[in-house]
Amino acid sequence: MFPQDVLLFKLNEAVLVCALSACAHLGSLDQGNWIHSHIGSSIFYNMESLWGVVPKIEHHGCxxxxxxxxGYLxxxxxxxxxMPVNPDVVIWRALLSACRIHxxxxxxxxxxxxxxxxxxRSCVGGDVLLSNLYASLGKWKKVDLIRKIMGKRTNQSDIGCSCIEVNGIVHEFRIADVLHIxxxxxxxKLSEILKRARLVGY
Structure with a gap:
């Protein structure tokens, strides 16, 4: 479809996000650069004047x-x-993921x-990516250090819980719960379900 055919579509925020995202996942750097050059070479300055679309963080992120x-890290x-907007955790993690890939x-x-x-709270995913990056390079002491930091962060955070309503009664469960009556x-019952699942190949 790219590059000229994209102009056949009525372009809006969603179309441009999808187009850039598709380029990223397909590794289509030339097409992505073409879209970006028509949006604006540095901070999407042409986007609004050409297509009436105000650039958002999603466009930058893609x-x-x-x-x-x-590989253009x-x-x-x-x-x-x-960027004219503050990058969010998704953008930083995408960049960290690229560091791991390359x-x-x-x-x-x-x-x-x-x-x-x-x-x-935003660092846990980043820590996992960083740990994987060090592991891919064989830097096991760094991996161990990152995992210790992750453990400390987990201990400091609130424990997650799940709720379910059965017959009008709400039951709350926490990680490693032993308090439920x-x-x-x-x-x-969970053990029985797991056994049945294994019998049918799960």
Whole structure:
């Protein structure tokens, strides 16, 4: 479809996000660059005047993802730093993921620092990516250190819970729950379900 055929469509925010996202996932750097050049070479300055679409963080994020996947990490990082909006956790994680794919350690700590500024809850996914990056490079001491940090963060965060309503009564469960009044029966039933699942190949 790219590049000229894209002009046959009525372009809006969603179409441009989808087009850039498709380019990122297909590794179509040329087509993504073509779209970006028509949106604006640095910060999408042509987007509104050409197509009446105000650039949003999703458009920036898709292009960062495209550049990162293609291995243009310095350019992607530069784009993130020059964006007219504050990059969110999704953009930083996309960049960190690209570092892992291309085994590039140059930007990792700066990316993690930005994730930490957004908030500790945003760092867990970033820590996993960083741990995987170190593991792919055989840096096992770093992997161990990151996992210890992750453990501390997990201990500091609220424990997740799930709720279910049965016959008008709401039951709440937490991780490693032993407090529910019917926990023994629940675990027995769960064990039965798992056995049946294994028998049919799951």
């Amino acid at each position: 292009y960062v993802d495209l550049l990162g996947r293609a 310095a350019k992607a990082f530069g784009l993130v730093k020059s 085994r590039n350690l140059n930007f990792r700590e700066r990316i993690i620092n930005h994730l930490e500024l957004i908030g500790p 019917e926990i023994a029966q629940i675990r027995q």
